[in-house]
Amino acid sequence: MATTVMRSLLKKGPTTKLFINGKFVESKTSEWLDIHNPATNEVIARVPKATQEEMLAAVDSCSQSYHSWSETSILARQQIFLRYQQLIKDNIKELAKSITLEQGKTLADAEGDVFRGLQVVEHTCSITSLMLGETLPSITKDMDTYTYRLPIGVCAGIAPFNFPAMIPLWMFPMGMVCGNTYLLKPSERVPACTMLLAKMLQDAGMPDGTLNIIHGQHDAVNFICDHPAIKAISFVGSNQAGEYIYERGSKNGKRVQSNMGAKNHGVVMPDANKETTLNQLVGAAFGAAGQRCMALSTAILVGEARSWLPELVDRAKALRVNAGDQAGVDVGPLISPQAKERVNSLIQSGVDEGAQLLLDGRNVKVQGYENGNFVGPTIICNVTPQMKCYTEEIFGPVLVVLEAESLDDAISLVNNNPYGNGTAIFTTNGATARKYTHKVDVGQIGVNVPIPVPLPMFSFTGSRGSFRGDTNFYGKQGIQFYTQIKTVTSQWKAEDSTVKTPAVSMPTMGR
Numbered sequence: 001m002a003t004t005v006m007r008s009l010l011k012k013g014p015t016t017k018l019f020i021n022g023k024f025v026e027s028k029t030s031e032w033l034d035i036h037n038p039a040t041n042e043v044i045a046r047v048p049k050a051t052q053e054e055m056l057a058a059v060d061s062c063s064q065s066y067h068s069w070s071e072t073s074i075l076a077r078q079q080i081f082l083r084y085q086q087l088i089k090d091n092i093k094e095l096a097k098s099i100t101l102e103q104g105k106t107l108a109d110a111e112g113d114v115f116r117g118l119q120v121v122e123h124t125c126s127i128t129s130l131m132l133g134e135t136l137p138s139i140t141k142d143m144d145t146y147t148y149r150l151p152i153g154v155c156a157g158i159a160p161f162n163f164p165a166m167i168p169l170w171m172f173p174m175g176m177v178c179g180n181t182y183l184l185k186p187s188e189r190v191p192a193c194t195m196l197l198a199k200m201l202q203d204a205g206m207p208d209g210t211l212n213i214i215h216g217q218h219d220a221v222n223f224i225c226d227h228p229a230i231k232a233i234s235f236v237g238s239n240q241a242g243e244y245i246y247e248r249g250s251k252n253g254k255r256v257q258s259n260m261g262a263k264n265h266g267v268v269m270p271d272a273n274k275e276t277t278l279n280q281l282v283g284a285a286f287g288a289a290g291q292r293c294m295a296l297s298t299a300i301l302v303g304e305a306r307s308w309l310p311e312l313v314d315r316a317k318a319l320r321v322n323a324g325d326q327a328g329v330d331v332g333p334l335i336s337p338q339a340k341e342r343v344n345s346l347i348q349s350g351v352d353e354g355a356q357l358l359l360d361g362r363n364v365k366v367q368g369y370e371n372g373n374f375v376g377p378t379i380i381c382n383v384t385p386q387m388k389c390y391t392e393e394i395f396g397p398v399l400v401v402l403e404a405e406s407l408d409d410a411i412s413l414v415n416n417n418p419y420g421n422g423t424a425i426f427t428t429n430g431a432t433a434r435k436y437t438h439k440v441d442v443g444q445i446g447v448n449v450p451i452p453v454p455l456p457m458f459s460f461t462g463s464r465g466s467f468r469g470d471t472n473f474y475g476k477q478g479i480q481f482y483t484q485i486k487t488v489t490s491q492w493k494a495e496d497s498t499v500k501t502p503a504v505s506m507p508t509m510g511r
Contacts, residue, residue, distance in 0.1 A: 016047040016191045016215060018054055019198045021061040022208025027054060027215075033188050038104035038333040039323035039372040045102075047188050049216040055223045058212035062154040062181040063229045065209030070151045070179040072207075077177050078127055084173070084204035085121045088114065091200065098192040099164045100324040104333040104373070105288050107325055110165075114193075116453070117169030120474050123456035124177040130479050131178065143491040149483040151179030152255070153231040156224045158245065159186045160237040161335050162291045164193035170460070170473050171234045172211060178482040181210045183230065185220050189335060225249045232481065234473065235259065236293070239393075239465070246468035257469040257481055259293065259462055261393040262421030266296045266450060267410045267436065270304040272426035276448070278308060280426070282315045284450035285399040286377045289331050291339075293466075294422045294444075294451050297394060299401045300410045306403050309381060313359050316377040316399070321361075323369050331397055333373040340373040343396030347378055350389035350400070356382045361397060385413065393419075407432060415441045420464030424450050443467065 016035070017024035027048030035045040050058075088095070096110035105113065124130075133148035157171035164186070172182040186194035198213055214220055221241070224230060225248040232255040235245045242260035249256040266281055284296035301308065324332035334340045344362050351357055361376025381401040383390050389400050404410040414423055424446035425436045433447045443463030446452030454460060459475030471481040 014045040016045055016195065018048065018050060018058070018215065019195065019211070019213035020054065020058050021212070022202065024195070024199075027051065029054070033217075035102055035189065035191070036336070037101055038335055039325075039366075039369050041337065041371045041373065045192070047191050047215045049188075050214040050220060052219075052223070055214050055216075055220065058214050059154060059183055059223075059227050059229050061209040061212050062183050065207060066151075066153060066181045069176075069181055069207060069210045072179070074128055074131065074179075077179065078125055080201075080205045081121060081124050081127075081173060081177050084201055084206075085118060085125065087200040087204055088118045088121060088197070091196070092118070095165055095193055095196055097325075098196060099190070100332075102190040102192055103161060103164055104324050104335060105291075106329050106332050109288050109332075110324070113163050114165040117163075117166035120166075120169050120456040121173045123474070124173045127177045130476070131483065133485075139489075142493045143489065145487065145489045147485050147487045149178070149479070150486055152482065152484050153180060154183060154229045155180045155232045155234070155482060156183040156230045157185070157234045158221060158224060158237070159184070159194070161187040161189040162288070162293070163236075164190040165197065167236050168194050168197060170236075170478075174474055174478045175232075175234070175482045176206070176210060178479065180232075180482055182212070183224065184211065184213045185216065185224065186213065188215055188217060191215060221245060222248070225254070226252055228252070230254060232256070233258075234481075236473075242468060255469075255471075255481060257471060257473060258467065259421075259460065259473065260466050260468065261419060262293050262295075262462070262466050263298055263390070263393055263417050263419045264294060264296050264422045264424075265298045265300055265410075265414045265417070267300045267302060267404075267407070267414070267423070267425045268305040268308070269302050269407065269425065269427040269429070269432055271428050271432075272305065273428060273448075274308060274311075277426040278312055278315055280448075280450040281312060281399070282319065282377075284424075286316060286319055286331055286397045289334055289375070290397040291335065291395055292451070293462075294453050295395075296424060296450050297399065298390065299399055300404050300413055301401060302404045302407060302410050309358065309379075309401065312399075313379055316359055316379055319377050321364050321374055321376045322366055323372065331377060333369075334375060334396060335373065337373055339396070340375055343375050343394055343398060346389050346392060346394050346396075347380065347398060350380045350383060350387055353387045353389075354382070355380045355384075355387060355389065355400075358401075385416065407435065411436065411439050415439075418465035421462040421466035422446070422452055424448075424452060 031049040099110035135146040242258040319330040322329040359379040361378040364376035443461040459477040
């Protein structure tokens, strides 16, 4: 099913459609953007910059559908998402193929992308428990207070290129199962997976107009930030865009949750399990070509752990760089030539500022894919906190290595960095781990877990410079973001009862 849909969505034209009021429609725009295969840079499809009229039609469809959808029983909404999660499971490989084609990550990694999003969809099926309110009886004589959660209206999501399945699935399923309607703007670089997910949601029984999808760049973002019908915005992406969306959306009275950039540190203690730690560092730094907001892009080697560098380099050298659909590949291409150029520039900046390049992946050659956006695993050591390769998020297969004399020094390095998305410590000492988790000022911490992205029964709790907003993605906080609370206080006095005892005699009709 998914293969047929993908062909129809991408290969007729080949253009990517809009999804408005339950129909995949051709845009009437005169402005189109090319979608490239990152492994070859060949144009594989085009995506429209939706016109103002098309964006208005999409949000109007959301608005018109809101009343009936919000009044749909919670059990009916739950049933749709139970069917939806099964459709995603049945088509996970086809979804992964669409991701690899447009985004470049390996097929195995693309399946993981879908699976982590699927877990959020599965969690939405617990909505009958997640949306429970609270009750306090007899707060005074004959008086009770209770609360219940209600949807907030039309919500919107702006998704990035690096997780074409997972992050959209963080957004619209959670919002919609709560009773909201949803306007989604996927990344213009990787729209195919989102369109497939929309078709599957429709097949699961979602009413027309409850989910609408537009495409575009700055104008589409501004439209979402400004339109008065939209009550909440979810965003994942760069700091520049995230700060802008948070400020503009908030000024217009919208709730905004904005997940942004990161510089995630892995602190390696000398007592750590060496074999496991080295493998975890390499996997977390170079998986997905480093294009993860939770990539472990910085290692802090404490004390004697600095002697592990040669073995770290050897493991990174052994990774295979190739197109994402090739057998045995470990590292795929970056998303675009511009991304490759930026990564190469940041590597060079480290060299220019005095760092040592232990492994240089800038000149990697991939046979048969010479035009691809490939950068091989790269390791830079002798890095200091003032260097550009440390202060900026590289978003590529580059591991920068700092050194610390003690755990306290490592904690200071992490806390002095403005980002707070994630961190990990590798140790076999429980007291060391406990001290680190208590002292470090980062929202998500792994103990011998290199990429500590919480499962959806928890929430994604990035902090400080990595997040703007009051409530985080998915889990309990996700439910709070997409709902509002209504509180009812009622009093029914016993003495006001008009019938105090049963009437068992024949009624006389007012005699």
